[in-house]
Amino acid sequence: MSVRVVLLSHSADVARGVADLAGQMAPSATVVPVGGTADGRLGTDADALEAAVTAGLDAGAEVAVLVDLGSAVLTARTVLADLPDQAPVALVDAPFVEGAVAAVVTASTGAALAEVVAQAELARDLRKG
């Protein structure tokens, strides 16, 4: 079972940009950007996130969801709480860009969801100075 990575951002540009960046490092992985509101504002679109996650599950994939700022966390928790209990979906506790790269690269190796999440969450501890 493959892992799809869904990127939820307040900004459509950020979601697409990070998906491009991460996808470039692992062209075989599936990365789905979900950014901005349905009417093109900054914000998070719960319906679009649900559609992206459900599409992944329907395709037989596991789904790792990465989010940017605080209210994206609330949106993601709310959407994920409505999924069936056993659905293989994880909300990843990682910085958005670094976590996305780690998740996508790990997913491209064929790793399972738990490993993708673990690798992405290691990005929290990356020191930059």
Add this chain to the structure above:
Amino acid sequence: MGRVSAALTAAGVRDWLQRFATAVDEHAGELTDLDRPIGDSDHGVNLQRGTHAVLAALDAADPATPGAALVKAGSTLVSTVGGASGPLFGTLLRRTGKALGDADPVDAAALAAGLRAGLDAVTALGGAQVGEATLVDALAPAVEALEAGGSAQEAAGAAERGAASTDDLVARKGRASYLGERGIGHRDPGAVSIALLFAALAGSTAEDGS
């Protein structure tokens, strides 16, 4: 004082949320000003968009019970708001509605129990407790007032005082937490909106005369 508010029907929920939408319209500028210090300033306009979508959704779906109406309203807020108030207000209404089940009409005790379920879901979602300068500071005392047998008026008063209490608190959740001590003297816009929600409930139940 005191007479417990009349039983709530689906039409009563519609009236309640209509009054809330009107109050949000009237206070949108104030809510935006309260939201401005943290550089976001979209709470008023976000909630306005959400409440108008709620009224349209209730008109289109015409739910038969108060519980179904609140679930519909909450789901609509989650979908349309785009900011933190969507999941938070949406979860409050949705979980309240689910807790009410098929009851029709809903009496005051059941509404209090339903709102308690909503409050618990909101604190589980956002992780905030009373005293952290969030909407919970208005919501928790309002729910407690209803649970103690108070009227919707009394719950609205409790919510209003709870919102005012956030003036002196340091925010520990959300973007306002970046302000730290500098946030003291700043009223939480979500708590103000919760006070409007309970004032709308009081207005709605005051006029049905039973």
